[in-house]
Amino acid sequence: MTDAHGAGTGPVSDWDPADPAVQADPFAEHRRLRATCPVAHSARWGGFWTATTWEDVRRIGADRENFTATLRTIVPSSPRQGLPRYPLQSDPPRHTVYRRALAPWFSDPAVARLEPGVRRITGDLLAPLVTGEPVDVVGGFTEEAAVRALCLFVGLAEAEAGRLKSLGLRYVEAVLAQDLATAGGISREIDGFAVALVEDRRHAPRDPAADVTTGLLADPSGFTDEEVAGMIRTLLIGGHTVQKNFTGSALRHLAADRDLQDLLRTRPEMIPAAVEEMLRLHSPNQALARTTTKEVCLGGRTIPAGSPVALLYLSANRDESVFPEPDRFLLDRQGAKHVAFGYGIHACIGQPFARLQARVALEETLARTASFAVEGDTVNATWPEYGVTAMRMRLVPPGGG
Numbered sequence: 001m002t003d004a005h006g007a008g009t010g011p012v013s014d015w016d017p018a019d020p021a022v023q024a025d026p027f028a029e030h031r032r033l034r035a036t037c038p039v040a041h042s043a044r045w046g047g048f049w050t051a052t053t054w055e056d057v058r059r060i061g062a063d064r065e066n067f068t069a070t071l072r073t074i075v076p077s078s079p080r081q082g083l084p085r086y087p088l089q090s091d092p093p094r095h096t097v098y099r100r101a102l103a104p105w106f107s108d109p110a111v112a113r114l115e116p117g118v119r120r121i122t123g124d125l126l127a128p129l130v131t132g133e134p135v136d137v138v139g140g141f142t143e144e145a146a147v148r149a150l151c152l153f154v155g156l157a158e159a160e161a162g163r164l165k166s167l168g169l170r171y172v173e174a175v176l177a178q179d180l181a182t183a184g185g186i187s188r189e190i191d192g193f194a195v196a197l198v199e200d201r202r203h204a205p206r207d208p209a210a211d212v213t214t215g216l217l218a219d220p221s222g223f224t225d226e227e228v229a230g231m232i233r234t235l236l237i238g239g240h241t242v243q244k245n246f247t248g249s250a251l252r253h254l255a256a257d258r259d260l261q262d263l264l265r266t267r268p269e270m271i272p273a274a275v276e277e278m279l280r281l282h283s284p285n286q287a288l289a290r291t292t293t294k295e296v297c298l299g300g301r302t303i304p305a306g307s308p309v310a311l312l313y314l315s316a317n318r319d320e321s322v323f324p325e326p327d328r329f330l331l332d333r334q335g336a337k338h339v340a341f342g343y344g345i346h347a348c349i350g351q352p353f354a355r356l357q358a359r360v361a362l363e364e365t366l367a368r369t370a371s372f373a374v375e376g377d378t379v380n381a382t383w384p385e386y387g388v389t390a391m392r393m394r395l396v397p398p399g400g401g
């Protein structure tokens with residue numbers, strides 16, 4: 001059968017996430033798919049399947065027999081060379097070992113210890129921007145805050161943040177363009193950060209209770225240097241690129257809803273609930289992926305063994321069968337939990353740190369301003385990310401009109 005993209009034999013192409021119309025309004029397309037074709041095939045990027053409902057995304061996330069994370073975790077594929085990405089690209093039993101070793105670094109007390117540093121970074125970046133004049137809040141704040149917070153977490157000097165940030169941005173761009181040669185080269189440079197950290201801590205260990213690399217090297221599981229570098233490497237991209245997209249979305253949301261902005265400014269204790277509802281509405285990982293290990297029947301479709309399947313979190317989180325009035329922001333929304341952090345054994349281990357950064361970003365922005373508003377057009381990240389990649393804002397200081 002010839003499909004909509006003329007890709008020869010194979011199932012009909014139900015949708016194309018790279019279609020400019022879909023990129024401009026992904027939500028309308030997701031709604032259509034959930035209603036007419038909840039498990040959809042796309043001929044884009046060599047062909048892949050998409051699960052669009054909350055139920056199916058969770059079903060796949062929990063199904064370790066029919067789906068594996070070892071072959072790819074995004075569509076289109078990233079260059080599979082250089083350091084392995086643990087725990088993301090591993091299955092149990094090894095996944096359990098990596099996850100157990102990393103868990104204490106993301107515990108509530110460990111993350112709480114990071115709060116003063118995150119608040120300092122956030123305040124330092126915001127202070128010069130709150131002038132009432134239009135400023136670049138992505139370059140000046142959201143991107144910088146996320147990458148500097150990550151440097152704080154992994155113990156990289158903040159001076160390294162600039163290089164890591166630009167490598168992260170260029171890497172995502174190259175993967176999306178499927179320029180795997182360029183992406184592979186950038187990936188090796190990012191590997192270099194992780195390898196250098198591991199070598200440094202091997203020769204000059206720090207306090208294993210305070211430094212994640214030293215702690216992982218001292219773990220009783222006896223990880224190899226490559227395994228530790230692989231765990232650090234996973235954090236070096238995943239730990240900041242989606243974070244900055246989300247902070248941008250959260251600020252844009254508040255700029256557009258002045259009542260909510262004012263409410264949260266006077267009632268900051270409501271910010272965590274607002275962050276949860278924004279994670280549902282503006283999930284910054286649009287989709288991550290698995291591969292079928294055998295033929296699977298899902299939503300009335302037969303997916304062959306070895307097929308990539310994208311878990312479309314952005315759609316699942318607006319699934320009308322689970323979230324009443326799914327496109328509305330409801331601060332006191334009850335019921336089903338969103339899947340912005342994924343579901344199952346690979347669910348984001350960095351969630352507490354991600355929530356901390358989002359909360360502090362909103363607390364500091366609201367506390368330091370009388371109001372803020374978007375100036376001009378904003379630019380959105382495209383598949384497989386979602387969120388704000390360019391935005392100018394006027395951040396008006398208290399007493400500034």
Ligand code: HEM
Nearest residue numbers: 087088239243246285288340341342345346348349350354
């Ligand atoms: C708003 C920000 C973030 C969002 C929405 C997010 C989302 C996700 C999602 C959806 C997954 C599941 C991947 C899968 O099932 O294939 C994941 C995994 C992961 N995330 Fe996050 N993430 C965020 C921030 C962070 C941060 C700040 C860190 C660490 C510094 C982090 C570290 C990880 C790691 C290590 C995994 C792999 C877990 C595993 O495979 O067991 N994330 N994240």
